[in-house]
Amino acid sequence: MSDPSAVPPFRRSAEGQTFAGESLLVRYVNFVKLPHTLFALPFALLGVVAAAPTSSVTVRTVALVVVAFSAARWAAMGFNRIADRAFDARNPRTAGRELPRGALTLGQAWASVLAAGAVFILAAGSLNPLCLVLSPLALAWILVYSLAKRFTWWPHLWLGFGLAIAPVGGYLAVTGRWSEPAWPLLAVAVAVATWVAGFDIFYALPDEGFDRREGLRSAVVRLGEARAILLAKLLHGITVPALALFGYGMGFGAWYYVGLVAAAAILAYEHNLVRAGDLSRLDAAFFTMNGIMSVTVFAFALLDRLAA
Numbered sequence: 001m002s003d004p005s006a007v008p009p010f011r012r013s014a015e016g017q018t019f020a021g022e023s024l025l026v027r028y029v030n031f032v033k034l035p036h037t038l039f040a041l042p043f044a045l046l047g048v049v050a051a052a053p054t055s056s057v058t059v060r061t062v063a064l065v066v067v068a069f070s071a072a073r074w075a076a077m078g079f080n081r082i083a084d085r086a087f088d089a090r091n092p093r094t095a096g097r098e099l100p101r102g103a104l105t106l107g108q109a110w111a112s113v114l115a116a117g118a119v120f121i122l123a124a125g126s127l128n129p130l131c132l133v134l135s136p137l138a139l140a141w142i143l144v145y146s147l148a149k150r151f152t153w154w155p156h157l158w159l160g161f162g163l164a165i166a167p168v169g170g171y172l173a174v175t176g177r178w179s180e181p182a183w184p185l186l187a188v189a190v191a192v193a194t195w196v197a198g199f200d201i202f203y204a205l206p207d208e209g210f211d212r213r214e215g216l217r218s219a220v221v222r223l224g225e226a227r228a229i230l231l232a233k234l235l236h237g238i239t240v241p242a243l244a245l246f247g248y249g250m251g252f253g254a255w256y257y258v259g260l261v262a263a264a265a266i267l268a269y270e271h272n273l274v275r276a277g278d279l280s281r282l283d284a285a286f287f288t289m290n291g292i293m294s295v296t297v298f299a300f301a302l303l304d305r306l307a308a
Contacts, residue, residue: 022103028112031098032077037070038291039199040163042298043192044069047170049301050184050250055174061127065173068123068131069166072139074116076162080146082109091210128176131169138165149211153222156200160193167192184249191242198235199270199290201228205279226276233271240264243297252304259300266293 019026044065048057081088081099089100098104117139124135142162148155167188171179179185204211204218205228211221220228240260247256270289273281 027098027103031081031104031109031112032074034074036077037073039294040073040166040192040196041066041069042294043163043188044166044170046298046301047167047172047185047188048174049298049305050167050188050246050252051171051174052305053251057174061174064123064127065170068120068127068135068169068173071116071120071123072142075113075120075139076142076145078109078113078116079143082106082113083146087214087216090214091207093206093210127173130176131172134169134172138169141165149216149218151217153217153219154197155217156197156204156219157193159200160195160197161189163196164189164191164193179249181249184246187242187249188246191239191246194235194242195239195267195293198232198239201232201235202274202282204228205274205282229271229274229276236267236271239267247301252301253308255304255307256301259296259303262300263293263297266296 019029045062048062048065051057081097084094085097085099085106088094088097095101099106099109120139121132121135125132142165145155145158145162148158152158168185171185201219204220205225207218208220208225210216211218218228219231222228223231240263243260243263244257247260266289270293273289
């Protein structure tokens with residue numbers, strides 16, 4: 001009888017960004033796709049950098065922001081895996097995930113989600129009272145995303161606005177208050193929401209047939225592959241101008257905009273990798289280029305503040 005925890009190599013590499021090994025730690029890391037934290041964490045830190053001229057930024061604050069973001073993402077991804085475990089078991093692309101193949105028990109999954117949620121609220125409360133008050137609302141929003149494909153064609157936007165909390169939260173973590181004027185934080189929220197929604201459409205492309213059979217909803221199911229890719233292009237067409245508006249409102253200088261030009265080039269290259277009828281380079285577009293794009297924006301924003 002075969003070992004149920006043994007997963008064929010093609011399954012382990014099918015989604016990318018997973019680690020070899022069967023230790024409990026590795027199974028948990030793969031369970032929540034921990035490397036994907038890199039996608040949006042730089043935007044949380046972008047909010048911290050944006051707040052720097054008006055408030056003191058300490059190592060403690062930065063550490064708490066990283067812990068809070070990582071814990072919230074762990075809770076959200078873990079709950080997503082729990083909510084979708086039956087679908088994942090029937091989908092050849094996801095059947096090798098930890099819950100369907102029995103590498104983690106449902107109890108272990110729930111324990112990690114509850115622990116991560118508690119860590120998030122504790123870290124938020126350690127930042128300031130406003131973050132504490134808002135933390136349950138933020139957690140509820142990102143958790144409900146896991147159910148969005150059951151009732152809306154646009155779960156990508158739900159996820160986008162969930163991760164748009166990151167830069168706003170980073171700013172609030174430092175200042176304890178909304179920006180004055182208010183619109184720069186709204187601009188960065190729109191930027192991150194459209195960026196995330198666009199690449200989440202890419203992520204949904206391989207599952208179009210499965211989602212149709214299972215009665216799940218997404219922009220890809222609603223629009224078809226070609227028009228869904230067009231929608232992702234339009235969303236990303238909003239991302240860069242919104243980031244430019246945010247930079248203007250927060251007083252960033254030339255280095256920030258150099259980074260923004262580089263980010264726009266990365267997005268353009270990402271879209272060149274994905275075409276209707278050819279998803280062979282989807283992993284490179286989704287996993288690699290999105291991580292590079294977010295790090296680029298943050299790195300040049302940080303350089304801009306240090307240069308100033």
